Amino acid sequence: MAESAQPLSARARLAVTAGKAAAAVSRAAGRGSGSVIGGRVALKVDPELLSRLAGHLEVVLVSATNGKTTTTRLIAEALRAGGEVVSNALGANMPAGITSALSAGATARFGVLEVDEKYLAGVARDVTPRAIALLNLSRDQLDRAAETRMLAERWREGLQGSKATIIANADDPLVVWAASSSPDVIWAAVGQEWKDDAWSCPACGGVLHRPDAVHWQCGECGFGRPAPSWVLSGDTVVDPHGTPWPIRLQLPGRANKANAATAAAVAAALGIHPQVALERMQSVAAVAGRYDVVQHQGRDIRLLLAKNPAGWLETFSLIDPPPAPVILSVNARGADGTDTSWLWDVDYGRLAGHPIAVIGDRRLDLAVRLEVAGVQFRVCETLDEAVQMLPQGRIEAIANYTAFQDMRRIVGN
Incomplete structure (x- = not known):
């Protein structure tokens, strides 16, 4: 259980007030939700505000190239079965946006936060998460984002020795390599349609062999797919006890079933039964306008x-x-x-x-x-x-x- 919320210091309260005021001005000017500018202002007033706001929460972080906004929403819905949730539901996923989101979570039990891939290690250091979901890594924003192998290395170094439970996609070699530095990993086999960023071994650079549609292994160093505890199988997710649970979503497509399977594994790690978690996910019809x-x-x-x-x-x-x-x-x-x-x-x-x-x-x-x-x-x-x-x-x-x-x-x- 997370600790009870401690009263914020005078400086932290001033930071939250200043951030909310800046956000309100931004919204009134028609410049968006104001979450980013509000967070930036708040962090200027109190650079430690993010860790202060998260101190009483059971925090879940979600990071990936694709699917993190939807998976964050599904996890948040599942965890509401266990208490109030605060989340950056609109996808402002850098420290300023995350800070803005948490400023509304004084009475929450859980914080479910999508995090930009480049900021994951830093945010994890600040908020001490209970769980971290790692979905995939693929090429994106080529003019400024790090090459995928470099992002995986940043994750691997940043999460080394983390006390968080890592829920990681066993089908993405980059994610597996990144998560392998952590002592507590739950592997989820949820698939990987796009494979063009994972033909070489992230551990040694050798060629990855794929003998079938599921398994992969490096021909040189032996680095390979770990045995998963959770498995997406058609319209069900099979839990570590071998029990299949039906996935019935309003959201379309295989990728969203994969997101739901990961969300069920995360929820279970925080004490929410898979049946309860998956039933709650059925209420999600759209995510920040997607699929509307x-x-x-x-x-x-x-x-x-x-x-x-x-x-x-x-x-x-x-x-x-x-x-x-x-x-x-x-x-x-x-x-x-x-x-x-x-x-x-x-x-x-x-x-x-x-x-x-x-x-x-x-x-x-x-x-x-x-x-x-x-x-x-x-x-x-x-x-x-x-x-x-x-x-x-x-x-x-x-x-x-x-x-x-x-x-x-x-x-x-």
Whole structure:
């Protein structure tokens, strides 16, 4: 059990008040939720505020390239069976955003926090988590993010000797190597569709061999897939006792079943029975606008987020079959990463047969990629133009980060 919340010092109380005031000003000015600027101001007033705010909480951290926002939401829903939860549900996952989120958690028992991959070790040091979920590592924001092997090494060094229980994906070699430095690891076999960042051994650089669809092992040093305690099997997750528990979600796709399986393992580590945890996850229908179906110009549009090659691969498996119309939107602003070379790692040939409209700041980059893939498309200036030119049927709108936010503002979501 976490300790009871201790009264904050005068400085910490001032920091929280200043942060909330800055956030309110940001919201009033129409500049977003204010969580980031609020956290930055609060941390300027009290640099130790994050650790003070987390002191009474049983903290769970979630980090990955893909799926951390959804998994964070699913874990939070599961843990509400055991008490009040505070969480950065809107995805502000760097220290400032996390600080803002925790400032609302004075009466909470649990803190469930999504953490940007680059900040995981530092945040873990500050908040002393009970559990850390590590889902995957793949290429993302190529202009500024560390190469995936370097991120794994940062995790490995930062988590070495951690007292937290690590719940790690046994199917991702980079995650396994990173987690292996920790003394208390629960391995979950939840799959890894995207394998192009894990062909060489993170331990020695040798070639990883994959004798079947499940197992992997280095041919040189022997580093290989650990035996998992939790296993995703179709529409069930099998617990360490061999008991299968059904996964019934409103969220679509295999990737979300994997997220739910990980969330069930995390919840169990904090004392929530798998049946209770999974039943509570059924209430989640959308996550920060993702998977929402909205009406715009008399058409149903489903909003789907895909930020990098691994995310696009999973998203393609979600969309309705041809001839369902599709809108693709790509930006390359600061939050996205300004390097669009990752487009060439995505198999856009999977969209053959779909009527496609292309929008976004970097629509011409995407158009070139689709042209090479041999996929028919039309470039449009705006979302409204794209909607008007597409044939009848529910539109699947796939966008990267800031393009997704642009789309949400236009449709009023």
